[in-house]
Amino acid sequence: xxxxxxxxxxxxxxxxxxxxxxxxxxxxxxxxxxxxxxxxxxxxxxxxxxxxxxxxxxxxxxxxxxxxxxxxxxxxxxxxxxxxxxxxxxxxxxxxxxxxxxxxxxxxxxxxxxxxxxxxxxxxxxxxxxxxxxxxxxxxxxxxxxxxxxxxxxxxxxxxxxxxxxxxxxxxxxxxxxxxxxxxxxxxxxxxxxxxxxxxxxxxxxxxxxxxxxxxxxxxxxxxxxxxxxxxxxxxxxxxxxxxxxxxxxxxxxxxxxxxxxxxxxxxxxxxxxxxxxxxxxxxxxxxxxxxxxxxxxxxxxxxxxxxxxxxxxxxxxxxxxxxxxxxxxxxxxxxxxxxxxxxxxxxxxxxxxxxxxxxxxxxxxxxxxxxxxxxxxxxxxxxxxxxxxxxxxxxxxxxxxxxxxxxxxxxxxxxxxxxxxxxxxxxxxxxxxxxxxxxxxxxxxxxxxxxxxxxxxxxxxxxxxxxxxxxxxxxxxxxxxxxxxxxxxxxxxxxxxxxxxxxxxxxxxxxxxxxxxxxxxxxxxxxxxxxxxxxxxxxxxxxxxxxxxxxxxxxxxxxxxxxxxxxxxxxxxxxxxxxxxxxxxxxxxxxxxxxxxxxxxxxxxxxxxxxxxxxxxxxxxxxxxxxxxxxxxxxxxxxxxxxxxxxxxxxxxxxxxxxx
Numbered sequence: 001x002x003x004x005x006x007x008x009x010x011x012x013x014x015x016x017x018x019x020x021x022x023x024x025x026x027x028x029x030x031x032x033x034x035x036x037x038x039x040x041x042x043x044x045x046x047x048x049x050x051x052x053x054x055x056x057x058x059x060x061x062x063x064x065x066x067x068x069x070x071x072x073x074x075x076x077x078x079x080x081x082x083x084x085x086x087x088x089x090x091x092x093x094x095x096x097x098x099x100x101x102x103x104x105x106x107x108x109x110x111x112x113x114x115x116x117x118x119x120x121x122x123x124x125x126x127x128x129x130x131x132x133x134x135x136x137x138x139x140x141x142x143x144x145x146x147x148x149x150x151x152x153x154x155x156x157x158x159x160x161x162x163x164x165x166x167x168x169x170x171x172x173x174x175x176x177x178x179x180x181x182x183x184x185x186x187x188x189x190x191x192x193x194x195x196x197x198x199x200x201x202x203x204x205x206x207x208x209x210x211x212x213x214x215x216x217x218x219x220x221x222x223x224x225x226x227x228x229x230x231x232x233x234x235x236x237x238x239x240x241x242x243x244x245x246x247x248x249x250x251x252x253x254x255x256x257x258x259x260x261x262x263x264x265x266x267x268x269x270x271x272x273x274x275x276x277x278x279x280x281x282x283x284x285x286x287x288x289x290x291x292x293x294x295x296x297x298x299x300x301x302x303x304x305x306x307x308x309x310x311x312x313x314x315x316x317x318x319x320x321x322x323x324x325x326x327x328x329x330x331x332x333x334x335x336x337x338x339x340x341x342x343x344x345x346x347x348x349x350x351x352x353x354x355x356x357x358x359x360x361x362x363x364x365x366x367x368x369x370x371x372x373x374x375x376x377x378x379x380x381x382x383x384x385x386x387x388x389x390x391x392x393x394x395x396x397x398x399x400x401x402x403x404x405x406x407x408x409x410x411x412x413x414x415x416x417x418x419x420x421x422x423x424x425x426x427x428x429x430x431x432x433x434x435x436x437x438x439x440x441x442x443x444x445x446x447x448x449x450x451x452x453x454x455x456x457x458x459x460x461x462x463x464x465x466x467x468x469x470x471x472x473x474x475x476x477x478x479x480x481x482x483x484x485x486x487x488x489x490x491x492x493x494x495x496x497x498x499x500x501x502x503x504x505x506x507x508x509x510x511x512x513x514x515x516x517x518x519x520x521x522x523x524x525x526x527x528x529x530x531x532x533x534x535x536x537x538x539x540x541x542x543x544x545x546x547x548x549x550x551x552x553x554x555x556x557x558x559x560x561x562x563x564x565x566x567x568x569x570x571x572x573x574x575x576x577x578x579x580x581x582x583x584x585x586x587x588x589x590x591x592x593x594x595x596x597x598x599x600x601x602x603x604x605x606x607x608x609x610x611x612x613x614x615x616x617x618x619x620x621x622x623x624x625x626x627x628x629x630x631x632x633x634x635x636x637x638x639x640x641x642x643x644x645x646x647x648x649x650x651x652x653x654x655x656x657x658x659x660x661x
Contacts, residue, residue, distance in 0.1 A: 006056030007147040013049035014137040020130030024123035036123035040111035047108035069150040076159040078547040086170040093146035102181040124192035159576030168228040175221030180286035182214020187283035204266035216631035223624035247289030253362040254282040257355040284322040343415040350408030402454040406461035432457025451509025458502040493634030500626025507619025517612040569598040593617040
């Protein structure tokens, strides 16, 4: 009965989303206030109905209702309750329903919190959001019904993919969806602005927080996926340029560019057309990511790999959403075009330059992801585009991005001169150069030297910017402290996010350039070495988990003969799925991680063991968390959300060293 109620709620939600997609657009076009207001009510109703349907699905998983096909295929009575519930969104049907919950939730938020918007803009944005909901709800009901019954009802389910039975993967999909779908708000408002033929600072002030929130959640989602791959897959890496990884990374790159462009629109009313285009591209790439993992054209531990017919449906949605918006952009963008209001050497110029680099980086990832798929479709040939391509093409672009990130904040708005900005950067450049040369020579790696140098340069540049803004060394310490307290939260958020990016760059560089590993075949009592450390296999145990049987290998570790904490690696067997997984033993530290994995017995009592040293590994995910934290700090600034004026009581002190105050 609960399942039928959930299905009925989805049908009603489709009707509500249809009304939301038609009524406010019609009302805005013909000046009918009631129809425009009706859009808000329909958006709230749609969210309530979809949320109720999702709760019904979660309940079915919690009680192991195997009469539902999706529950029987993805759950098991022996599975822990935590993973029973998370399985509700760990497969195709449930994940699409969660997607629509988030989508309708954003629509309801526009309806509730958008009262300060022009009535026609709000109505049109809700209408576009409603049409997106129509497409996804129709997709769920006609191709991916989560409430489809199964007869006869099995006594037991098939279980859940063991690789996904992990706390990180429980949080990972919702974070990604909050990011993906968050860009739908920017898309809807951009289409609404193109219909109205008007973009102003108020539009940018409304859109930018939604873009920032989506970017923060997407950053966390990507970080969780990367960390999960590191400790769960047993491969010892943090990023593999997997097509599904790329599917989430591409909208992140465009979203980063969009976030900075919206700032320029708000403050300088420049880059209007560019911002609209990026809004369309960000959501289009989010839809493309959805297509990739659900079309059946990919083989990946991340992909759902379902019926290709579903992929055709999503591909049609991608074409309709992107094609319609881009056509509208081509027809109306000239009406919104603004004459250039800034010089090439300016903060706007630096932001535009970085946006161009991010767009090129996204194009590089897009080409590397889709080229093998196109070749396979046209000729049937199987080719692989792996890390060498991405490292050669993507790496230099990101070095240039890092450099512009360092220079941009030092420049003035509208117009600046190269010499003053360069003078202000002499010390950071010197620090970065010394760090790069030292690390490159000591580590005997050109790539390592370039990466460390660029990361240190960015950190030094941010320190120089803070020193100039706080007048450290030029005024009394209490005045500098007063200036720090006067900083709006959005400024602190900007500093934290840029610092986090630099930390991630250092971690990525160190782990990529100076990773060391050792492989050996060990019996109990045998040892292998990595650097100054020795690893001895001391014990092999058979243990039983909640829904798996495991073989646990324990290793004694010593450094130059000094005993350290033991490390453990497991091989787990899940009977309901007849699947074996590897649980790596990881010792995490500030400067390096030790990563240990053990293979199966080769029949002679020996186990294949791999031990890897990952320098600065934790800096990668710590940097990503700092970036997201910086975004949330900015969101906590009321000025950022509503554009309220901020009174600065700090003493007026001239800018120093060419640094914009």
